[in-house]
Amino acid sequence: MEKYHNYRLNLKWTGNLGTGTLNYRGYTRDHTISAEGKPEILASSDPSFRGNPERYNPEEMLVASAASCHMLSYLHLCAMHHIVLVEYTDTPTGKMLESADGSGRFEEITLNPVIVVTEKSMLAKAYELHHDANKLCFIANSLNFPIKHMPIIKALN
Numbered sequence: 001m002e003k004y005h006n007y008r009l010n011l012k013w014t015g016n017l018g019t020g021t022l023n024y025r026g027y028t029r030d031h032t033i034s035a036e037g038k039p040e041i042l043a044s045s046d047p048s049f050r051g052n053p054e055r056y057n058p059e060e061m062l063v064a065s066a067a068s069c070h071m072l073s074y075l076h077l078c079a080m081h082h083i084v085l086v087e088y089t090d091t092p093t094g095k096m097l098e099s100a101d102g103s104g105r106f107e108e109i110t111l112n113p114v115i116v117v118t119e120k121s122m123l124a125k126a127y128e129l130h131h132d133a134n135k136l137c138f139i140a141n142s143l144n145f146p147i148k149h150m151p152i153i154k155a156l157n
Contacts, residue, residue, distance in 0.1 A: 010034045015027045015029055029050055029051045042054075062106065070111055070133055073133040074088070074130065075088070078126070083125055084119070085116070086116050086118060087116035092111050095107045108147070109147050111147065114151075115152070116153075118155070118157060
């Protein structure tokens with residue numbers, strides 16, 4: 001049975017320096033993202049587009065969303081297949097192409113998870129489950145470019 005899930009956020013631009021968008025350099029790209037009962041995310045644009053380097057930008061959040069969704073799908077599959085995972089870290093990267101007219105698009109995201117499982121006998125299945133996790137991931141299913149996976153999986157025993 002299919003069902004819908006709805007998500008509501010609040011976005012507020014905080015970069016008005018007193019003259020609004022009177023000119024391109026006269027405002028900051030700072031803004032906050034929040035949801036009821038959750039802490040604010042301090043955001044801006046990429047520093048290449050006059051953003052604040054101390055804040056997250058939409059491109060970073062897209063890469064983070066893909067990595068987080070994949071990890072959560074992967075953890076679910078490990079539990080379902082009795083793969084005992086005890087550690088998961090990732091250093092995801094995203095590649096975006098900016099066009100001459102100022103538009104742009106992501107061409108790929110690469111996930112680089114480093115995973116520790118408890119037994120060597122789990123390694124083959126642990127690698128295989130990355131493919132299945134990508135099929136389950138809501139974010140990966142919503143993007144129009146590839147998500148690559150370069151996992152390193154180690155065993156304690």
